[in-house]
Amino acid sequence: MSPQQEVKVGAQEHENVIQQFGIYDNPALAAYVNQVGQKVAQYTERSDVRYQFFVVDSPITNAFALPGGYIYVSRGLLALANSEAELAGVLGHEAGHITGRHSAERYSTGVVTSLGAAVIAAALGSDTASQALGVGSDLLLKSYSRGQEHEADSLGIRYLARSGYDTKAMTWFLTNLQADSALQGKLAGRDSQGASYFSTHPATSERISKTVSEANSHQGQGRVNRDGYLKMLSGMPFGDSAAQGFVRGQDFYHTKMGFTFKVPDGFHLVNQPNAVVATSKSGAVVLFDMAGNKQGVDAATYLGQTWMKDQPINGIERVKVGGMNAASAGFQGRVNGQPMNIRLVAIEWKPDTIARFQIAIPANASQVLLEDLKRTTYSFRNLSASERQSIQPYKLRIVTAAVSDSVASLARKMPFDDYQEERFRVLNGLNPNEGIQPGRQYKIVSSR
Numbered sequence: 500m501s502p503q504q505e506v507k508v509g510a511q512e513h514e515n516v517i518q519q520f521g522i523y524d525n526p527a528l529a530a531y532v533n534q535v536g537q538k539v540a541q542y543t544e545r546s547d548v549r550y551q552f553f554v555v556d557s558p559i560t561n562a563f564a565l566p567g568g569y570i571y572v573s574r575g576l577l578a579l580a581n582s583e584a585e586l587a588g589v590l591g592h593e594a595g596h597i598t599g600r601h602s603a604e605r606y607s608t609g610v611v612t613s614l615g616a617a618v619i620a621a622a623l624g625s626d627t628a629s630q631a632l633g634v635g636s637d638l639l640l641k642s643y644s645r646g647q648e649h650e651a652d653s654l655g656i657r658y659l660a661r662s663g664y665d666t667k668a669m670t671w672f673l674t675n676l677q678a679d680s681a682l683q684g685k686l687a688g689r690d691s692q693g694a695s696y697f698s699t700h701p702a703t704s705e706r707i708s709k710t711v712s713e714a715n716s717h718q719g720q721g722r723v724n725r726d727g728y729l730k731m732l733s734g735m736p737f738g739d740s741a742a743q744g745f746v747r748g749q750d751f752y753h754t755k756m757g758f759t760f761k762v763p764d765g766f767h768l769v770n771q772p773n774a775v776v777a778t779s780k781s782g783a784v785v786l787f788d789m790a791g792n793k794q795g796v797d798a799a800t801y802l803g804q805t806w807m808k809d810q811p812i813n814g815i816e817r818v819k820v821g822g823m824n825a826a827s828a829g830f831q832g833r834v835n836g837q838p839m840n841i842r843l844v845a846i847e848w849k850p851d852t853i854a855r856f857q858i859a860i861p862a863n864a865s866q867v868l869l870e871d872l873k874r875t876t877y878s879f880r881n882l883s884a885s886e887r888q889s890i891q892p893y894k895l896r897i898v899t900a901a902v903s904d905s906v907a908s909l910a911r912k913m914p915f916d917d918y919q920e921e922r923f924r925v926l927n928g929l930n931p932n933e934g935i936q937p938g939r940q941y942k943i944v945s946s947r
C-alpha cells in the first residue's frame with residue numbers, strides 16, 4: 500500500500516471504528532492520551548505518518564492501529580494500565596505496528612453482523628444468523644504474527660527510551676495483561692464477548708520475557724508518572740457506560756435512553772453493541788433491541804407488516820407493556836437445530852422507535868420457564884427521572900491508602916461479591932504477594 504492508500508483506508512475504517520465502538524466523551528482524557536501518544540510517535544521512523552490517538556468507549560481491554568496513523572485504546576485498557584509510562588508503551592507498540600507496516604498488511608475490513616433479525620432468521624433456518632447469535636457483532640481484526648508482535652514490542656521500547664519513559668513499563672503492562680486474562684478466565688461466563696487485546700496481539704508470556712531483556716539493554720531510569728496518570732482516570736466509567744446501557748445481575752439498565760428490563764434467574768445477560776442477549780442452560784434465548792419506526796405505525800402493524808414483512812404471521816395480540824401499547828405474536832421454528840417457540844414482542848417505546856423482544860423458548864420448556872419469560876416481557880418499563888439519576892454505571896475512583904488499609908480493606912470498597920482481592924490486585928498491577936503502601940494511590944471500582 501502506498502502512503503496515500505494507507506491514509507484513505509485508515510480514514511474509511513476509522514468511520515467504522517467510531518460507529519462500532521464510539522469515542523469515549525472525555526475531552527481532557529482524550530487530550531492527555533493524544534499528548535502521550537504524540538510524545539512517543541515523534542520518535543518513530545516514519546515521519547510521513549500523521550499519528551492520531553483515540554479512546555474508544557469500550558470496556559473490553561484492547562488497543563489497535565489502522566493504516567494511516569490511527570491508533571486506539573479502549574477505556575478497558577486505560578483502566579488496566581497503571582502509569583503514563585505503561586500507556587506510552589502500549590501506544591508505542593501500536594505505532595510500531597504502523598512503522599513496521601504490519602497493520603497495512605494484516606488489517607481486515609470490519610465485519611459488522613447485524614444481530615437484529617438473528618433469532619428470527621435462525622428460527623427460519625439461516626446458518627449465518629445462528630452463528631451471529633453466538634459470535635455477536637464486532638469488528639473482525641486479524642491478529643498479528645509472533646514476529647510482528649516482537650518487532651512492535653522492540654520498537655515500542657525504543658520509543659519509550661527515546662521519549663524518556665521507563666523502558667520496563669512495557670513488561671509491567673504485559674504482566675498485568677496476563678493477570679487480567681487469568682482473572683477473566685475465572686470470571687468466564689460473565690466476561691464480555693468480542694475482540695480483545697489477546698485476539699489481536701497473541702503470545703504474551705513469550706513477549707514478557709523478551710521485553711524484560713530488551714528493556715535491560717536501555718540504560719537508566721525513565722519517567723513513570725503513576726499519580727498523574729491515575730488522576731486522569733478518576734471518575735471514568737468502569738465496564739459498560741451509561742451511553743451503552745449496563746447489566747446489574749438480572750437487570751439491564753439504560754439510564755441514558757431511560758429504560759430497564761429484567762431477565763429470569765439463571766439467565767446470563769450480555770450487552771452487545773447492537774442488542775442485549777440473555778441465554779440460559781435451558782436453551783432459551785432472549786434478544787432485546789430497538790428498531791426505527793419512521794412511519795410511526797402502531798405496534799401490531801409494525802410487527803405484522805415491517806418486522807415480519809416477508810413471513811406472514813397469524814394471531815397478533817395487542818397488549819400493554821409498562822403502560823405502552825405493544826403487540827405480540829408467536830410461531831414455531833428451529834434454533835441451533837432445536838425446535839423452539841419464538842415469541843416476538845414489539846413495544847411502542849417512542850413515536851419513532853419500537854423496543855423489541857425476540858424470545859426463543861425450547862418446545863419442551865417447563866411452565867415455570869414460560870411464566871418467567873412472560874414476566875421478562877412485562878418487566879420492560881421506562882426509568883423515572885430519579886432512577887436515571889440514582890442508577891449509575893460503575894466508575895473508577897482513586898483512593899489514598901491509609902496506614903490501617905490492606906489489600907482486603909481496599910478491595911472491600913468495590914461492589915463485587917466474588918474475586919474481590921484478585922480484582923483489586925489486577926486493577927492495580929499488584930502481584931499475588933504484594934501488599935499496599937500507606938500514602939500511595941490506588942484504583943478502586945465504585946458504584947457511585
Ligand SMILES: [Zn+2]
Nearest residue numbers: 643648651700
Ligand atoms: Zn501488537
